[in-house]
Amino acid sequence: MPHVVTQSCVGDGSCVYACPVNCIQPTPDDPAFELAEMLHVDPTTCVDCGACTTACPVDAIKPHTRLTEEERAFEVINAAYHAQARGPRAKMAPVRPVLEVRDRGEALRVAIVGSGPAAMYAAEEVLTVPGAQVSVYERMPTPYGLVRTGVAPDHRRTRRVSRQLDAVRRHPGLTMHLGVEIGRDVTHEALLRTHHAVIYAVGAAVDRRLDIPGADLPGAMTATQVVGWYTGHPDHAGRAVNLSARRAVVIGNGNVALDIARILTMDPEALADSEVAPAALRALRASRIEEVVVVARRGPERSAFTLPELVGLRGTPGVALHVLPEDLAGAPDGDPKIELLRDLAPDASGRRVTLRYGLTPAAVRGDAGSVSAVTFDRTGGGGTETIDAGLLVTSIGYRGTPLGQLPFDDARGVVPNEDGRVVDPATGAAVPGTYVAGWIKRGPSGFIGTNRGCSQDTVAALVADYNAGRLVTPPDAPRGAGPGRGAAGTPPRGLLRIARGR
Numbered sequence: 001m002p003h004v005v006t007q008s009c010v011g012d013g014s015c016v017y018a019c020p021v022n023c024i025q026p027t028p029d030d031p032a033f034e035l036a037e038m039l040h041v042d043p044t045t046c047v048d049c050g051a052c053t054t055a056c057p058v059d060a061i062k063p064h065t066r067l068t069e070e071e072r073a074f075e076v077i078n079a080a081y082h083a084q085a086r087g088p089r090a091k092m093a094p095v096r097p098v099l100e101v102r103d104r105g106e107a108l109r110v111a112i113v114g115s116g117p118a119a120m121y122a123a124e125e126v127l128t129v130p131g132a133q134v135s136v137y138e139r140m141p142t143p144y145g146l147v148r149t150g151v152a153p154d155h156r157r158t159r160r161v162s163r164q165l166d167a168v169r170r171h172p173g174l175t176m177h178l179g180v181e182i183g184r185d186v187t188h189e190a191l192l193r194t195h196h197a198v199i200y201a202v203g204a205a206v207d208r209r210l211d212i213p214g215a216d217l218p219g220a221m222t223a224t225q226v227v228g229w230y231t232g233h234p235d236h237a238g239r240a241v242n243l244s245a246r247r248a249v250v251i252g253n254g255n256v257a258l259d260i261a262r263i264l265t266m267d268p269e270a271l272a273d274s275e276v277a278p279a280a281l282r283a284l285r286a287s288r289i290e291e292v293v294v295v296a297r298r299g300p301e302r303s304a305f306t307l308p309e310l311v312g313l314r315g316t317p318g319v320a321l322h323v324l325p326e327d328l329a330g331a332p333d334g335d336p337k338i339e340l341l342r343d344l345a346p347d348a349s350g351r352r353v354t355l356r357y358g359l360t361p362a363a364v365r366g367d368a369g370s371v372s373a374v375t376f377d378r379t380g381g382g383g384t385e386t387i388d389a390g391l392l393v394t395s396i397g398y399r400g401t402p403l404g405q406l407p408f409d410d411a412r413g414v415v416p417n418e419d420g421r422v423v424d425p426a427t428g429a430a431v432p433g434t435y436v437a438g439w440i441k442r443g444p445s446g447f448i449g450t451n452r453g454c455s456q457d458t459v460a461a462l463v464a465d466y467n468a469g470r471l472v473t474p475p476d477a478p479r480g481a482g483p484g485r486g487a488a489g490t491p492p493r494g495l496l497r498i499a500r501g502r
Contacts, residue, residue, distance in 0.1 A: 002041075002048035004067060004074050007308035008060040008157035009038040012121075012449025017095065018055035021045050025082070028096070028453050034446055037306035040081040057164040058157045070315030077307060077336060096456060101129050102467040108132040109477055110462070111195040113182050116145025117448050118438025119201035120165040122455035127173050129463070134174045135195065139181045140234060143169065145203060147448065149233040152259040153274035154266065155312075161448055183404050188434075196471040197433040197462050199420075200406070201455070204398035204413060204439040210251060214364030215394070218242075219371030223256050223395035230263055230284075232277035241280075242370070243287035245390020249374050251361050252395035253296040254304040258313050258353075260393055261292040265319045265351040293387055295356045297379055300331050300338055303355075307336055313353065314340065320352035327357040359385060364392060398444040406434065414443050420458030421465070433471055435462055 005015075005024070013028045016039070023045040026032040041052070041061070053061045064075060101108070110126045112119045115138040123134045142148055144165050151159050169176060180186060191198045207222035209215070219242050228236030248264055250257045263271075268284040276284075296303065300323070303310075314321050323341050331338045341355070359376035362384065366372055375386045399413030407424055409416050415436045416425045422434040437458040438451050446454075465471050 002043070002046045002063060003050070003052060003061055004064050004071070004078055005039050005041055006060050006062055006067070006071050006074050007038075007312045008058045008155065008160075009056075009308060010058050010060070010158060010161055010448040011036060011039060011446075012057065012161075012452045013039075014055040014057060015039065015052035015061060018051040020049060020051060021047055023047075024052060034450055034453070038077075038308050040078045042082040043079050044082065058160045060157060068315075070311065073311050073340070074308075077311075080336065099125075099128060099460065099463050100467070101463055104466070104473075106473060106477075108463075108466060109135075109195040109474060111135045111137065111191040111198045112201060113137050113198065114145060114201040114203065114438070115140075115143040115176065115178075116201065116203055116438065116451075117147060117161070117165070118203070118441075118451035118455050119199070120144070120168050121452045122199050122201055122437045122459055123171075123174055124168045125456050125459040126462075127168070127171050132173055134171075135191075136169075136174065136176045137180045137182060137186070137191075138176065138178050141179050143176060143178065149231045150227060150256075151231075152227075152263060153231060153271055153276040154263070155259075156274065158448075159275065188404055188406075192433050192474065193476040194474050195433075195477070196466060196474055197435060199435045199437055199458060199462070200403055200415065200422075200440055201437040201451075202400075202403065202440050204400045204444040206399060206401055207394065208397040208399055210361060210394045210396060212361050212363055214366055214371075217364055217366045217371050218369060219366075219390060220364055220392040220394070223252070223260060223393060224398075226260055226393050227256065230276055230280040232275070232280070237277075237279075241283060242391050243283055243289050246288060246290050247387070247389045248289050248292045248391035248393065249387055249389040250292060250294045250393045250395055251374075252304070252397070253294050253355065254395060254397075255306055255309045257294050257393075257395040258305050258309050260395065261294050261353045262313050262316055262319065264289050264292050265353055266316050267318050270317070289351070289391070291352050291354060293354045293356055293389070295359050295361070295374075295376065295387075297360045298357065300328055300341060300355075300357050301335055303337055305337075307340075310337055310340055314344065318350050320345075320350060322352050322354045324354075324356065327355070398439070400440045400443075403440070406431070412443060415440055417441055419461045420454075421461050430465075430470075 016024045016027050023042040024039050026036050108129050112123055115136050126132050126134050144162050147162050207224050225236055229239045229241055250261055268281060271281055321344055328342060358379040360379050362377045363375045364371055371392045373386050373388045374392055375384055377384055402408040407416050416423050417436050420435045420437060420441055422431040422436055435458050437455040
């Protein structure tokens with residue numbers, strides 16, 4: 001197997017388009033792509049050209065000769081994926097249809113609210129239109145959203161996706177406005193006076209709440225609060241996290257839950273040269289936490305964390321990963337996650353992360369006004385169980401919040417839309433010049449790279465509306481050259497075909 005995809009894969013598909021023999025699967029046109037936990041290199045067709053390693057924005061693809069001992073698991077995972085019968089496939093990976101942009105004699109101007117991956121991927125797509133102008137508006141003083149304040153500081157390679165976003169930011173057609181909040185500093189209506197369209201790519205801003213007695217006790221926190229604390233998010237700069245107890249409990253077992261468990265148990269010195277917040281590093285150095293228990297309501301076969309995240313946690317130096325044998329009893333054979341859990345080494349000395357299954361939170365208990373234990377009902381009956389802990393973190397998902405006067409689906413936590421066009425649910429009509437991308441469009445699903453295809457679909461809808469004349473010329477836009485003027489200053493006529501992919 002010449003090359004192997006490893007745990008920092010963000011799944012944006014760059015490697016797929018770079019590969020000359022289509023050996024990386026699933027491809028973005030495959031329905032399985034959006035749900036895929038990672039991409040996989042077919043060892044039987046890889047020609048060892050190295051094109052994928054250059055294309056990958058986070059250096060996730062390595063020659064098999066350069067894998068670390070822990071990364072050897074990915075050789076098996078990649079080979080096992082392609083060993084399954086998946087039918088014939090094309091020799092070349094598919095390429096998205098080109099954008100076709102009608103020359104209206106004016107530059108396409110788009111405002112984008114947010115600067116995370118969905119926003120920057122949308123900006124990149126708009127900027128394939130010659131002469132296009134993009135204005136990005138970000139509430140925070142720094143750009144890139146969860147790439148900067150949501151990715152764990154020890155995931156250094158994953159955080160390198162910011163280099164790709166930097167390249168978009170440097171485009172001469174992009175202007176970024178930091179510290180600007182829509183509704184407070186500028187209105188939606190004002191943006192439409194200077195832009196043909198506005199794309200909202202603001203993510204899912206709040207945690208889903210745990211509705212049980214005691215969930216609001218001091219010492220009970222949400223994943224957003226804890227992650228913001230250790231990544232230095234300005235909204236959580238002054239927050240304190242109680243690390244004085246021997247045990248912490250994390251409810252939920254997605255990737256963020258495992259990130260939190262790992263950060264709370266790993267050697268703080270391994271974070272010293274990372275982008276961890278200095279205040280958090282000082283607290284972690286003084287921490288008394290010895291164990292983090294990660295609790296899930298369902299069984300191990302329904303674990304929400306991805307296979308790469310599990311491999312990464314299992315290989316964290318100085319941290320023992322533990323699962324009760326009874327929690328794995330009856331779990332199906334052949335599931336790669338289950339097999340990795342069954343193959344865990346015996347407990348070692350030092351700190352540990354324990355994965356628990358089949359427990360539904362029932363109540364949080366307090367001692368002297370702070371969290372001291374969490375009581376669970378055993379899923380499916382069988383009584384209750386109480387786990388002592390001085391810190392409780394809930395990591396049970398995220399949801400979007402209403403955006404000014406835009407329509408909002410409160411049940412799903414998204415802005416109602418069709419292919420990214422915001423629609424009025426009462427009439428089904430599109431809201432003029434208004435679009436969404438990312439989690440506020442589809443809900444909190446997928447990974448960093450999933451936002452690329454999502455944003456491209458939104459921009460395709462926007463360009464179709466521009467071509468059809470449904471996007472009116474902004475009355476206060478600067479007057480000047482239209483799209484695509486060449487060296488001689490003569491704009492092309494008709495349709496401008498914008499190629500991407502290969």
